[in-house]
Every structure is written in C-alpha cells, then in structure tokens.
Amino acid sequence: MTGNVVEFGRKEPHASGEAICRNCKHEWAAVAPVGVTQLECPECSTEQGAFKYPFGPAVGDDSYTCNCGSEDFFIMRKSGNVSGEVRCRQCGVEALGWFE
Ligand SMILES: [Zn+2]
Numbered sequence: 001m002t003g004n005v006v007e008f009g010r011k012e013p014h015a016s017g018e019a020i021c022r023n024c025k026h027e028w029a030a031v032a033p034v035g036v037t038q039l040e041c042p043e044c045s046t047e048q049g050a051f052k053y054p055f056g057p058a059v060g061d062d063s064y065t066c067n068c069g070s071e072d073f074f075i076m077r078k079s080g081n082v083s084g085e086v087r088c089r090q091c092g093v094e095a096l097g098w099f100e
C-alpha cells in the first residue's frame with residue numbers, strides 16, 4: 001500500500017499497579033504510559049505520585065529487603081571507584097549477600 005496511512009488508536013504500552021503519593025501518602029491503582037514516572041495524585045492533585053513497584057516482584061518471587069524493611073535501593077558507582085555498589089535508599093546500608 002502507498003500513500004499516507006494514519007494509524008488511529010495505536011496502543012502505547014502502559015504500566016499499571018499500585019501507586020503512592022509522596023505528598024499525602026494516598027495509595028491508589030494507577031495506569032500510565034510506560035516511561036511516565038510522575039503521576040497525578042487523585043487525592044491532593046499534585047504530581048507527587050509514583051508507582052510503588054510496576055516492574056517489581058510478583059507473588060512468589062524473591063526480592064531483597066533491607067534490614068530496615070526498605071525494598072528500595074540505589075545501584076551506583078561512586079566516582080573513582082572501580083566497582084559499583086547497591087545501597088538502601090532509606091538507611092544507606094550497602095546491600096550485600098544477595099548476588100553471592
Ligand atoms: Zn497526594
């Protein structure tokens with residue numbers, strides 16, 4: 001086929017899951033295009049909402065939990081360091097043992 005073909009209703013990939021608002025701590029089930037990380041909170045109308053774990057473990061999967069209870073980690077390599085490290089976002093303790 002030649003000519004101008006306009007696609008209507010093309011589906012963008014969407015992520016869905018539990019979201020939480022950093023501003024008012026409201027939790028709700030959100031759906032948003034993949035790549036969108038700031039969600040509008042239906043409770044306080046700020047853009048402080050974020051998916052809790054759209055790509056996280058499903059029921060039955062293992063996930064690493066820090067001793068402080070947090071499941072959020074930064075994976076980073078400090079400038080000058082040869083190897084990277086994984087640190088808990090909440091308490092800053094390095095996450096060791098999971099990959100061994
Ligand atoms: Zn809110």
Ligand SMILES: [Zn+2]
Nearest residue numbers: 066068088091
């Ligand atoms: Zn921690």
